[in-house]
Amino acid sequence: MRALIVAIGILLAAGALSTSALAQNYPWCAYISTGDGNATNCGFVTREQCMVTISGLGGHCEPNNTYIAPVPQQGAQSDRAVSAAKPR
Numbered sequence: 477m478r479a480l481i482v483a484i485g486i487l488l489a490a491g492a493l494s495t496s497a498l499a500q501n502y503p504w505c506a507y508i509s510t511g512d513g514n515a516t517n518c519g520f521v522t523r524e525q526c527m528v529t530i531s532g533l534g535g536h537c538e539p540n541n542t543y544i545a546p547v548p549q550q551g552a553q554s555d556r557a558v559s560a561a562k563p564r
Contacts, residue, residue, distance in 0.1 A: 480521055481491050481552055485551050500538060501544060501562060502518055502519050502520055502543065502547075503520070503521065503539060503540050503541045503545075504521070504522065504526040504537055504538075504539060504540060505517065505518035505520070505537065505539070506518075506520065506522035506526045506530045506535055506536075506537055507537075507538065508520050508530055508533050508534065508535035509533075509534045509535055509545065511554070515535075518540045518542075518543075519530070520537070523537055
């Protein structure tokens with residue numbers, strides 16, 4: 477019985493210390509008409525990806541109005557800037 481309590485305590489502690497999952501943030505949404513209603517999938521990086529997914533399904537693609545573009549870290553250099561700065 478004591479081992480079961482210890483095991484449950486360890487599992488609860490591990491769950492409390494784990495990091496939470498973040499929601500996906502993509503710029504395009506597919507709105508698909510189904511027989512039972514409508515389905516939404518906002519998991520597309522490009523409009524083309526969205527269009528390929530809905531082709532033949534009877535839906536449409538629109539920009540995700542909740543999309544927040546990632547902010548580049550200040551002071552971070554692009555690969556191009558770093559390689560241009562290296563002596564040849």
